[in-house]
Amino acid sequence: MKSRPESLTQASEWEPSGPDGDALVETTAARVLRVAMVAFARDGYAGATTRQIASAAGVTLPVIAYHFGNKDGLHRACARDIVEQYRRRLLPLVVTARATADDGTLSVAEARLWLERILSALVLAITADADQRLSTDFVLREMSEQGPGYDLLFEQLWRPGLVLVADLVAIARGRKAAQEGDSLGATMLLASLTAFTRQEPVTRAYLGWDGLSHDRREQITGSILAMLDGLLART
Structure with missing residues (x-):
């Protein structure tokens, strides 16, 4: 002991x-x-x-x-904490969307609606508060540097999220299974949200924004949904 x-x-x-x-x-x-x-x-x-x-x-x-234990254990503990944060915020939505996508009865319109819900929730999560922003900065570091917590984040956070969005994109395009183009589209769609993570200072300076108000979050959501429209139009 x-x-x-x-x-x-x-x-x-x-x-x-x-x-x-x-x-x-x-x-x-x-x-x-x-x-x-x-x-x-x-x-x-x-x-x-x-x-x-x-x-x-x-x-x-x-x-x-x-x-x-050591530095590796501390880094993995940070990764586990981030996974739990995202689960608390998004798990009910994601679990229901995953089950609905898997039952084979989802219509094109319903798949698009689920994509809208997920993207809107992600915008809110990414821009919510300082703690969430810190978690996002940690995650972005791991995407490029791949420390001890990388595998946990990839297997429990990134891969399931990307697969779900790709599957919903495929259904919204009238397909039963995701193809490479659907996976690539899902990746590019989610990657666009990084404009309001580590790149936020540049983004805000370019837009002339002094902060992220409710109205500006609505604008971000509207923009990402417009990108979704464009993605789904390219079948």
């Missing part, structure tokens, strides 16, 4: 004041995970160090070892 480092009891809780003055408790593991997410998103797996993460989280290296 692992022994708990003495320093763990010294940094086991974080208690900032909430909006009503109530204490908000953050466990040591959650704080380390949050700080690690920032470090990995900013510096990548290769650039971030557990020493830097421990210092920023206000803990010692044995605390990270106790909770996560």
